[in-house]
Amino acid sequence: CDSCYGPINHIEHVRHVKRIQPGAQNADCGPSRALEWGQFNVLHTTDTHGWLAGHIKEKNYGADLGDYVTFANHMKHKAGNMGVDLLIVDTGDLHDGTGLSDTTAPDGEVAIKIFEELDSYDLLTIGNHELYVSDVAYQTFSEFSRFWGDRYLTSNVQIMNPATGGYEYIGQTHRYFTTAHGLRIMAFGILYDFTGNSNASKAIKAATMVQQDWFLQAVNYDKDRPIDMFLLLGHNPARPTTGGSTFKTVYNAIRKVHPNTPIQIFGGHTHIRDFAVLDQSSTSLESGRYCETLGWFSMSGFDSLNSGHTGVENPRGVPNPTRKAITNSSSTTSPFVYSRRYLDWNRNTFVYHAVGSGQADAEFDYHSGLRVTDEIAAYRKQLNLGKVYGCVPQTYCMTCVPFGDASSIFTPLSDALATAVVSPAREARARMVIANTGGVRFDMYKGPFTYDDSFIVSPFRDVFLYIPDVPYSLAGGLLQKLNNAGAGGKKKRSNDLGAVETVDSCVNPIAGRGGQQGDGSGEKRGITRRQVVQNPGYTTVDDFGSDGDDTPHSSIPYYPIPDFFAGVANYPEAGSPQVVDVVFVDFIESDVLAILGSGYSKANVTPYVSSNFTSQDYLIPYVQAKWQAGMPNCPI
Ligand SMILES: O=c1ccn([C@@H]2O[C@H](COP(=O)(O)O)[C@@H](O)[C@H]2O)c(=O)[nH]1
Ligand SMILES: [Zn+2]
Numbered sequence: 065c066d067s068c069y070g071p072i073n074h075i076e077h078v079r080h081v082k083r084i085q086p087g088a089q090n091a092d093c094g095p096s097r098a099l100e101w102g103q104f105n106v107l108h109t110t111d112t113h114g115w116l117a118g119h120i121k122e123k124n125y126g127a128d129l130g131d132y133v134t135f136a137n138h139m140k141h142k143a144g145n146m147g148v149d150l151l152i153v154d155t156g157d158l159h160d161g162t163g164l165s166d167t168t169a170p171d172g173e174v175a176i177k178i179f180e181e182l183d184s185y186d187l188l189t190i191g192n193h194e195l196y197v198s199d200v201a202y203q204t205f206s207e208f209s210r211f212w213g214d215r216y217l218t219s220n221v222q223i224m225n226p227a228t229g230g231y232e233y234i235g236q237t238h239r240y241f242t243t244a245h246g247l248r249i250m251a252f253g254i255l256y257d258f259t260g261n262s263n264a265s266k267a268i269k270a271a272t273m274v275q276q277d278w279f280l281q282a283v284n285y286d287k288d289r290p291i292d293m294f295l296l297l298g299h300n301p302a303r304p305t306t307g308g309s310t311f312k313t314v315y316n317a318i319r320k321v322h323p324n325t326p327i328q329i330f331g332g333h334t335h336i337r338d339f340a341v342l343d344q345s346s347t348s349l350e351s352g353r354y355c356e357t358l359g360w361f362s363m364s365g366f367d368s369l370n371s372g373h374t375g376v377e378n379p380r381g382v383p384n385p386t387r388k389a390i391t392n393s394s395s396t397t398s399p400f401v402y403s404r405r406y407l408d409w410n411r412n413t414f415v416y417h418a419v420g421s422g423q424a425d426a427e428f429d430y431h432s433g434l435r436v437t438d439e440i441a442a443y444r445k446q447l448n449l450g451k452v453y454g455c456v457p458q459t460y461c462m463t464c465v466p467f468g469d470a471s472s473i474f475t476p477l478s479d480a481l482a483t484a485v486v487s488p489a490r491e492a493r494a495r496m497v498i499a500n501t502g503g504v505r506f507d508m509y510k511g512p513f514t515y516d517d518s519f520i521v522s523p524f525r526d527v528f529l530y531i532p533d534v535p536y537s538l539a540g541g542l543l544q545k546l547n548n549a550g551a552g553g554k555k556k557r558s559n560d561l562g563a564v565e566t567v568d569s570c571v572n573p574i575a576g577r578g579g580q581q582g583d584g585s586g587e588k589r590g591i592t593r594r595q596v597v598q599n600p601g602y603t604t605v606d607d608f609g610s611d612g613d614d615t616p617h618s619s620i621p622y623y624p625i626p627d628f629f630a631g632v633a634n635y636p637e638a639g640s641p642q643v644v645d646v647v648f649v650d651f652i653e654s655d656v657l658a659i660l661g662s663g664y665s666k667a668n669v670t671p672y673v674s675s676n677f678t679s680q681d682y683l684i685p686y687v688q689a690k691w692q693a694g695m696p697n698c699p700i
């Protein structure tokens with residue numbers, strides 16, 4: 065988005081020069097509406113996936129966690145001055161997404177330490193990415209959960225404690241607390257009904273959880289423990305009608321006992337911006353992904369007669385929430401009014417909302433935040449994340465062009481699977497190498513390809529496995545059948561599930577992520593690929609309408625992608641091979657075996673290159689072989 069922020073400049077050290085970016089005062093490029101402050105306010109992050117250094121190649125999402133530490137502290141002070149409550153919450157998935165989170169062993173070792181610098185978090189909960197790998201689950205149990213104490217809620221997630229030989233909750237099941245201004249809150253942290261965890265942990269289904277004694281005791285009336293509001297945090301789609309969300313189960317269980325008490329939900333996992341209304345006293349917010357979005361929520365309507373509230377009714381000098389959750393019903397009796405906003409994760413936004421537009425950086429920065437920024441820079445250096453391996457000739461995106469297009473990331477990645485996943489012992493044999501598109505997490509940008517980028521595109525340590533010499537009559541249709549089945553390897557596009565949203569990159573007008581559901585008809589709407597104007601990004605429509613994005617954006621096309629993609633090598637020039645080595649990442653082993661049928665089982669499957677060669681390892685060799693030559697004059 066050159067028109068807003070000037071050309072991209074992502075040389076490693078430049079990132080850490082603190083300054084308001086050019087374009088900040090342009091209303092088309094940044095926020096122009098003050099936030100609505102209520103009696104109860106929340107800042108919400110989710111699915112950060114290690115993006116704590118910010119988006120080094122996209123200035124619109126260019127703040128780092130140090131900037132957020134500063135922002136959060138400003139906002140806490142503001143809340144204190146206004147006499148209102150502000151909670152800071154996170155709903156999980158800290159791992160798998162960048163070099164900062166994934167170069168270490170176990171992954172997350174550095175990222176969680178940086179995350180812990182934001183010690184003003186009031187409530188956090190666990191994501192599925194904390195549970196795929198046993199070492200990471202134990203790190204979450206013994207380090208992360210210990211650090212956060214009673215603020216870390218895992219109402220339905222347990223881990224086998226080797227010290228006791230029994231299962232224990234990783235965090236706390238629930239937290240009852242009173243805010244600074246007297247609101248008495250009962251909070252839970254609920255992971256969706258996840259089944260992909262390693263055998264170290266156990267995710268209890270929501271339907272079971274709501275029948276457990278501790279839950280019933282927490283929810284039932286107790287005169288010594290009045291409840292003004294329930295908070296449901298969850299790594300769980302915020303929209304309760306979205307497939308896989310278990311919020312409705314928990315909501316129903318609470319509503320049986322408390323027909324009118326506010327139930328406020330903060331969700332995640334589907335990586336979208338969304339806000340859903342459940343009833344006149346219950347709404348649900350989801351705040352995107354990858355440190356691109358900071359969610360803002362506020363509500364008012366508590367008074368000292370219906371609650372323990374002792375704070376200010378309507379903070380002065382700022383807008384206040386005004387919208388009822390349900391407006392079209394004459395039977396609305398709820399006193400509660402709400403607001404929500406999706407903030408772009410950049411310093412301009414943070415400065416605007418913390419100290420006002422036109423303020424100097426010096427008025428924004430706190431030592432606490434600058435120290436975290438320095439810490440992130442030091443870790444990036446220590447982990448060698450800026451090391452350049454090649455020069456990518458153009459931007460390749462996941463969903464902004466049709467699958468199969470020359471600019472689709474799956475075009476070079478199919479080639480990479482074919483050419484960079486090679487077993488020396490089977491090198492000359494025909495092979496088909498299959499991966500799930502869900503394992504590819506981000507676009508690849510024109511310019512220097514760094515060590516960090518290898519994790520940003522392909523963060524998982526999924527081992528390449530294989531079955532030798534599968535008759536082509538069976539293997540030939542495998543990819544098509546996998547995609548028809550749409551099986552477990554699927555990373556559902558967020559847009560299949562909830563609010564309509566699009567997002568673009570600021571690097572290249574045709575690059576994009578996420579996307580509007582459906583037909584890729586950006587051109588029909590008059591947004592041609594080269595005519596994307598101003599500040600491309602999220603354009604969200606939710607239950608409160610289309611004014612949730614703090615910075616207005618132009619949208620870009622979105623094209624659906626299949627669940628699996630593949631590359632092939634050593635096929636005869638004409639016709640087909642007799643047999644083929646079927647190579648695939650371990651994450652999709654059960655999908656592949658299911659399609660191959662009863663003639664094949666796990667007994668036929670062994671590591672292909674080695675038991676250490678994973679989906680983290682094929683990109684760098686590919687980039688070096690293909691694009692290293694362009695390095696000396698690599699444009700940035
Ligand atoms: O080893 C793995 C683990 C996960 N995936 C992909 O990630 C999604 C889940 O990501 P969320 O951020 O929780 O949405 C899963 O569906 C897979 O597509 C993987 O490829 N390999
Ligand atoms: Zn996630």
Ligand SMILES: [Zn+2]
Pocket residue numbers: 157191192193299332333334
């Ligand atoms: Zn998730």
